[in-house]
Amino acid sequence: MEQIVSSGIIDSYFEKLKSNLSVDVAIVGGGPSGIVAAYFLAKAGKKVALFDRKLAPGGGMWGGAMMFNDIVVQEEAMPIIKELGVSYKEGANGTYIMDSVHTTSALIYQATKAGATIFNCYSVEDVVFHNDAVAGVVVNWAPVIREGMHVDPLTIMAKAVLEGTGHDCEIARVVARKNDIQLNTPTGGVIGERSLNVELGEQTTVENTKEIYPGLFVSGMAANGVSGSFRMGPIFGGMLMSGKKAAELICEKLGN
Ligand code: 48F
Numbered sequence: 001m002e003q004i005v006s007s008g009i010i011d012s013y014f015e016k017l018k019s020n021l022s023v024d025v026a027i028v029g030g031g032p033s034g035i036v037a038a039y040f041l042a043k044a045g046k047k048v049a050l051f052d053r054k055l056a057p058g059g060g061m062w063g064g065a066m067m068f069n070d071i072v073v074q075e076e077a078m079p080i081i082k083e084l085g086v087s088y089k090e091g092a093n094g095t096y097i098m099d100s101v102h103t104t105s106a107l108i109y110q111a112t113k114a115g116a117t118i119f120n121c122y123s124v125e126d127v128v129f130h131n132d133a134v135a136g137v138v139v140n141w142a143p144v145i146r147e148g149m150h151v152d153p154l155t156i157m158a159k160a161v162l163e164g165t166g167h168d169c170e171i172a173r174v175v176a177r178k179n180d181i182q183l184n185t186p187t188g189g190v191i192g193e194r195s196l197n198v199e200l201g202e203q204t205t206v207e208n209t210k211e212i213y214p215g216l217f218v219s220g221m222a223a224n225g226v227s228g229s230f231r232m233g234p235i236f237g238g239m240l241m242s243g244k245k246a247a248e249l250i251c252e253k254l255g256n
Pocket residue numbers: 028029030031032033034051052053054057058059060061122123124125164165166167170219220221222231232233234235236239
């Protein structure tokens with residue numbers, strides 16, 4: 001029995017990893033924007049692999065606000081919440097309240113059910129750069145990076161890479177620093193996020209969701225980070241709409 005359990009896991013995992021060595025879309029970061037993008041891309045028939053360095057993907061959504069585990073979503077994003085089957089109640093002024101643990105797990109469930117594969121405990125440390133375009137991601141075990149171990153990575157090739165890494169937008173920073181290139185941002189570089197402004201932050205998160213370099217798209221707080229816009233705190237409609245927009249832009253670029 002011991003051998004059956006071990007070989008079942010090993011065979012299944014290696015098959016999963018091998019079949020994701022080349023994908024349509026590699027998503028870096030499993031926060032709300034990345035997971036929603038994974039859901040819509042998989043639903044559109046794209047082969048999607050999402051990498052998150054944490055044991056539990058979900059990013060900043062689990063914790064609600066200051067660990068009060070509820071979140072707020074505004075009216076415009078409710079079609080996404082409804083499509084994903086999340087339970088909610090009405091708040092004030094056209095807002096809705098939902099349990100953050102329920103919502104995060106529903107997003108993860110629906111994205112994987114739609115066909116996206118999530119690789120947890122993976123850190124994306126770099127991209128593959130071919131012919132002046134981003135062509136994949138360079139991955140390693142998150143604990144290897146955390147321990148500072150000198151171990152070479154593996155690569156995942158992708159027709160498009162989506163960075164949804166949140167506030168630090170570290171992939172865009174690495175790409176800009178290492179390749180001496182201009183990004184599609186107001187300065188050509190990574191500007192970094194501004195302080196908190198709920199309404200502007202929510203609006204610009206969606207506006208700033210775009211392809212910032214051939215093959216590299218940004219969503220969520222990373223989109224605001226690269227373009228120098230505001231953070232917004234525990235309101236999540238912008239994140240959900242950004243993920244959906246990223247999926248639409250990538251589908252448009254890749255075609256059928
Ligand atoms: O920050 P995060 O939740 O991403 P998001 O979709 O949502 C932001 C909100 O949670 C919140 C907010 C309110 O609306 O402002 O902050 O922009 O999640 C980012 C995920 O990316 C992972 C990280 O573990 C987290 O789960 N991540 C970050 N860098 C890497 C990474 C990396 N280099 N490799 C793999 N995963």
